[in-house]
Structure formats: structure tokens, C-alpha cells
Amino acid sequence: MKIVVLVKQVPDTETNIKVGDKSINEAGVKWIISPYDEFAIEEGIRIREKSGGEVIAVSLGPDRVVEALRTAYAMGVDRAVHVKVDDYVTFDSTYTSELLANFIKAENADVVIGGRQSIDTDSSQVVVQIAERLNVPHVAMALKLEFDGNKVTATREIEGGTEVVETSAPLAVTAQKGLNEPRYPSLKGIMSAKKKPVDVKKPDELGATGSKLEVVSLEPPPPRIAGRKLEAADAQGFASQLVKALREEAKVI
Amino acid sequence: MADVLVVGELKNGELKKISKELTSAARKIADAIGGKVHTLIITDNVDAFAGDLKAVGADAVIGANLGDFSPEGYANGIFAVIQEKKPAVVLMPHSAQGKEYSARVAIKANAGIVADAVALSVDGGKVVAKKPIYSGKAYANFKVSSDIQMFTVRANSQEVTPKDGAGAVEKSGASAGEVRTKSLSKDLSGGNKVQLADASIIVSGGRGIKGPENWPIIQDLADTLGAALGASRATVDAGWISHSHQVGQTGKTVSPNCYIACGISGAIQHLAGMGSSKYIVAINKDGDAPIFKVATYGVVADLFEVVPALTSEFKKVLG
Ligand SMILES: Cc1cc2nc3c(=O)[nH]c(=O)nc-3n(C[C@H](O)[C@H](O)[C@H](O)COP(=O)(O)OP(=O)(O)OC[C@H]3O[C@@H](n4cnc5c(N)ncnc54)[C@H](O)[C@@H]3O)c2cc1C
Numbered sequence: 407m408k409i410v411v412l413v414k415q416v417p418d419t420e421t422n423i424k425v426g427d428k429s430i431n432e433a434g435v436k437w438i439i440s441p442y443d444e445f446a447i448e449e450g451i452r453i454r455e456k457s458g459g460e461v462i463a464v465s466l467g468p469d470r471v472v473e474a475l476r477t478a479y480a481m482g483v484d485r486a487v488h489v490k491v492d493d494y495v496t497f498d499s500t501y502t503s504e505l506l507a508n509f510i511k512a513e514n515a516d517v518v519i520g521g522r523q524s525i526d527t528d529s530s531q532v533v534v535q536i537a538e539r540l541n542v543p544h545v546a547m548a549l550k551l552e553f554d555g556n557k558v559t560a561t562r563e564i565e566g567g568t569e570v571v572e573t574s575a576p577l578a579v580t581a582q583k584g585l586n587e588p589r590y591p592s593l594k595g596i597m598s599a600k601k602k603p604v605d606v607k608k609p610d611e612l613g614a615t616g617s618k619l620e621v622v623s624l625e626p627p628p629p630r631i632a633g634r635k636l637e638a639a640d641a642q643g644f645a646s647q648l649v650k651a652l653r654e655e656a657k658v659i
Numbered sequence: 660m661a662d663v664l665v666v667g668e669l670k671n672g673e674l675k676k677i678s679k680e681l682t683s684a685a686r687k688i689a690d691a692i693g694g695k696v697h698t699l700i701i702t703d704n705v706d707a708f709a710g711d712l713k714a715v716g717a718d719a720v721i722g723a724n725l726g727d728f729s730p731e732g733y734a735n736g737i738f739a740v741i742q743e744k745k746p747a748v749v750l751m752p753h754s755a756q757g758k759e760y761s762a763r764v765a766i767k768a769n770a771g772i773v774a775d776a777v778a779l780s781v782d783g784g785k786v787v788a789k790k791p792i793y794s795g796k797a798y799a800n801f802k803v804s805s806d807i808q809m810f811t812v813r814a815n816s817q818e819v820t821p822k823d824g825a826g827a828v829e830k831s832g833a834s835a836g837e838v839r840t841k842s843l844s845k846d847l848s849g850g851n852k853v854q855l856a857d858a859s860i861i862v863s864g865g866r867g868i869k870g871p872e873n874w875p876i877i878q879d880l881a882d883t884l885g886a887a888l889g890a891s892r893a894t895v896d897a898g899w900i901s902h903s904h905q906v907g908q909t910g911k912t913v914s915p916n917c918y919i920a921c922g923i924s925g926a927i928q929h930l931a932g933m934g935s936s937k938y939i940v941a942i943n944k945d946g947d948a949p950i951f952k953v954a955t956y957g958v959v960a961d962l963f964e965v966v967p968a969l970t971s972e973f974k975k976v977l978g
Contacts, residue, residue, distance in 0.1 A: 417793060419794050419908060419927055419928055419931060420927055422796075423793045423796040423797050425797045430793065430797065441908075441909060442909075497773075497792070497799065497801065498771075499762075499765075499772060499774065500765060500766070500770075500771050500772060503762075503766070525794065525908055525931075526792060526793050526794075527774075527792055528774075528775050528791075528792075528912060529774035529775060530753075530758040530759075530762070530774060530775075531758075531761070531762045531765070531772060531774050532762075533762075534730070534758075534759055534762035534763060535762045535763070535765065535766050537762075537763070538734070538762065538763040538766040538767065539766055542839075543731065543839035543840045544730070544759075544840070545840065546730070546758070546759050547755075559843075563755075563903070564755060564845065565754070565755040565756070565854055565856065566847045566854060566903070567845060567846045567847035567848065567903070568845070568846050569842055569844070569845045569846075570842075570843040570844045570845075571840050571841060571842050571843060572840070572841045572843055573839055573840040573841065574839070583902060583909050584902060617771075617804070618770065618771025618772075618803060618804050618805040619771045619773070619801055619802075619803060619804065620801065620802040620803070620804050621799060621800075621801060622782075622787055622799075622800040622801060622802055623799070623800045624792075624797055624798070624799050624800075625797065625798050625799075625800070626797060626798070627791070627795055627796065627797065627798055627934075628798065630939075630953060630955070631937075631938065631955050632955075633939075633951070633952075633953070633954045633955050633956065633957060634955075634956065634957065635946070635951065635956075635957035635958070635959060636956055636957065636958055638960075640964075641960060641961075641964035641965045641967075641968040642968050642972075644958050644960055644965050644968065644969075645965060645968035645969040645971075645972040646972055648940065648956060648958060648969060648972075649969070649972045649973060649976060651956050652917065652938070652940070652956070653976065656917070656937075656938045656955065658859075658860070658916040658917040658937065658938050659860065659884060659917060659973070659977075
């Protein structure tokens, strides 16, 4: 089985974000693998451990994303590929999915796994777009995956519960929390990851038609409605004040 | 033509509020760019919804019978309607289902897409979509440069404004086509009574509730308000409640009109999921808890006293 796992590098949630005109100021940003992509990497490795084959980690972005690929190596992937895009607009899902789908097509992969969303853009688009581009089925929000040859049975999260679906490889999967527990890279893994090769692919080699998104501007979050702490003598006092505030002032209840 | 196509959504045979929110938003866009609003509802009983959608500005209400939900089948059907209507703008819900079919629809239509928009405006004939990025620590404005501009829109982010549209009813012949993922079974027992994603009120509990035996205190308030029940990750990780209730970066992103946080400290990962709520109420013993930085109304007190008092007070006024 040939498995491609998608690894996006994103700012750590706790990082302070400084907004520039059309992108953020990257100085001082701490970068991590988007948490859901860790489930994707882990699942890729587990499928290989069961069914054999190869796991290829792919990350798209500028040079810094090689760090994320080293972590994927340390976790146990077999190959790492850097789709090197320097002036990359991280929000542009159709451009991203085109580059990645073209790479995956050339590799003839059986399974593509990514996170259910990346935590910087929260778009939930790229993996399913790749499925559409490759003309294969997909399973979104996977909580459990089982392969029987090409036949795939999956449990996935849906609104209000779970669903069991059946489909077949080749397919694309998005990983939801609960799919597995990502392993920690071993020290040995980290050491050997440093020496492993990272393949570089450029957009023109992958033949993408380009961006369909224009970043107009970035801005700080809108100011919140000014908050205030309520004053009261006891619980009853708080309750009646709060009911009044929500009904008469905010008019939300 | 510069028409706007809305994909609406039903829940248990009823129109979800997002369908009206998107139709209303589409009306404003269509008026600015000079076109019509078509609202597509996936049903064999479109007549039942035409009046409600016409009243918020739909010129045409289209019904397409695509059977049970499947992302591929919906995408095939929606794309068929797009080919027929040739809209300039397509608005879809950023719901669990919408996230899935919108990705396929965008590729089929060779369109750029902005997902999870919370505000829409028009500039120079093009839609400008605003969305929170980096866990709400910044907002970005985008235009889509392809012929068709696509957007998925967060629930509760758009006002519903009454405005009469022509409201013609059409039945589309679009079909689900080939679907390669078969649903074997569904388990909806773990689900919320009211769904978090589109709830307009959410009552959430955190580690401050002390243990799973105390959920009824929070649930009672939620039931009284017709609200969805949310939870912090600490309570999910402790095994007090299922992950489907978790709000935050690794849970659900929500944007209710009112979010009541009980015994939740307000960690950045929690704020990432609920920070765009319109009104936030924080009930927390610790006056220095970070949740108070975003709270519209802060109550520094013991939740075990305040929440039951609040429930009975609401019961009184809501009857
Ligand atoms: C990668 C990552 C992802 C994460 N994703 C999420 C996520 O999606 N959602 C999420 O919520 N968290 C998430 N977290 C965890 C987050 O960092 C916090 O640990 C978590 O939100 C804390 O939950 P809490 O507020 O319930 O608990 P605590 O931080 O323990 O806070 C409990 C609060 O209750 C108050 N309290 C105690 N007793 C009472 C009382 N009787 N009355 C009133 N108040 C009382 C305390 O003062 C305190 O402020 C994530 C963390 C990481 C590292």
C-alpha cells in the first residue's frame, strides 16, 4: 500500500500573531505540525505496519517546513517530500490541493490522509478537494479505519454521532481526534531523521494553474463588546442581574 | 448575469436557520451586483420551504431530490444546478456536511473558495469575505478571482432580514449520480439534543464542575434555554463527557449569539473555538481567569450556587 500523509506546518496556538498587511509577521513565531496532521502521520504508519508498503510525508510551503518533515521522519515515515513554494498563500486551498494532487497522481498512491482541518485556516477543504481532483472517494472525520485488501470500512464523526461507511482504495481520508494516539518520535528516530533526504518539488514541475484567491488585507480581531463584571451580594442577585442583562441589554435570550 | 446561488440545509425535515441566514446574505450581494437569488434545498418537498425563503429574499427556491446525504452525491447534484444556473457567487453552509461537499463542488466548478467566512461584503462587483484565522488571533479579507466565487459561511454569522423575493418554486432534475462511499449504519445516540455547530445559545461546563455527576446542573440550564451543551477539553479528557461536546481548537468551532461558560478558565485553545461568540457570559470563582478577558458579562462566584439560581430565574421569566 502506498500512503501519502499531508503535513502542514502552522504557528503554535500559543504564539503571539503579529498581523502584517497581507500576511503575518513570522519573526518569533514557533512552528508546529498542525495537530490533526499528527493523527494522519500516525495512521499512515499504522496502515503500513499492518499491510506493508510505504508512507510518504508531504509538506507544502517555504524552507522552514522541512522541520515538520524531519519530525515525520522521526515518527517513522519512509520518505519526505517538500513542495517548495516561497510566496505561498497558506489560505489558498485550491492551489494547494492542485499541487498536492498532481504530486499524488504521479506517485499513484492508494491512500491520502490529512487532518480534518489545519488550525491556522480552519478551512477543511484541501483533502476532500484532492479526492475530487484524483476522482476517488473520501472519508472525512475518520475515527477508525480498517482495510481488507482494497475494501475500506471506516467509522467517522457526523453531526450528532458517528457513521460507519464502506468504500474502497484509492481514497482520501481526513483524520479526526480519536483516530489514534500519535507516537512520540524516539531519540534514535530524531537522530536518524536529521540525515534522511528530503525530496524537493517545485510548482512548475507539478504543473499547477495557480492561485484563485486574492488576499485583500489582514487585520487584528474586531474589538469585543466591552465586558463588565456584575456585582451582587449573592447567587440570587447575580442570577437576576444576568437574566436582565441578557434579555434587556443583549436581547439574546 | 450575476446571480447568487445558496445551498440551504434541512434538519429532520425542517429548514435550518442557516438557510435563511445565507439567503438573506445572498440578497444583499445580489442587490449589489445586480442579480437574482436562487436557494437550493435538497428535498423532494420544496414547496414546504418556499414561503420562508421567499420572505428573506429568494427569487427562486429550487428543490433537488438527491436522496440521503452523501458528500459525493450532494456535490454532483449541486454542481448540476450550478451548470444550469451559472451563478457568479455560491454560498454554502460551513456545516459538517457543507465542509465536505463544498470542497468537491469548488473543484468541479473550477472555482476558488473561501471557507468559514463570517462576514460578506461587495467591493468592485466582487464579494469580499472575512474570516478568522490563527485561532481568531487575526482576521483576513479575501476575494476570489475565478469566474465563480465560492464561500462557505459560518452559522449565526449572518443577519436574517425580511425582504420579499419573487419566490418562484422550481424542481430540479439534478441527481446524485455515482456515489462511491456507502453508509452502513449511523449511531446518533451520543449526540447533543441541540447541535453545537448551529446553536444560537450554548451552555458549557469546564473542570470547575468537579465531576461528571454534576452535568445535570449545566444541562438543566441548557434545557431551560433550548441551548446546546458544550464542554472544555479538560472535561472530555477526564472522561466526563463525549468528545462531540468539546468546544475549541481540537473540538468544535462555534459562533452562538450567547455562550455561557461555567467553570471554564478560558485557555487559548478553548477561546479558539468560541471567541467569536457574540455575547459571552463567564461564571468562574477565580476573578483572574483569562475567560474574563473576553466575557461580556462576568460573574465571579461559585457556579454550584449561581447556575441553579440562574436556571430557576430563567424558568420564571421564560415560563
Ligand atoms: C494542542 C491542544 C489543543 C487543545 N484543544 C482544546 C480544545 O479544543 N478545547 C478546550 O477547551 N481546551 C483545549 N485544550 C486544553 C486547554 O489548554 C485547557 O487545558 C482547557 O481548556 C482547560 O479546561 P477548563 O477550563 O475546563 O479547566 P481548567 O483550566 O482547570 O479551569 C477550570 C476553571 O474552573 C474554575 N472553577 C473551579 N471550581 C469552580 C466553581 N465551583 N465555580 C466556578 N468556577 C470554578 C477555576 O477557577 C478554573 O478557572 C487544548 C490544549 C492543547 C495543548
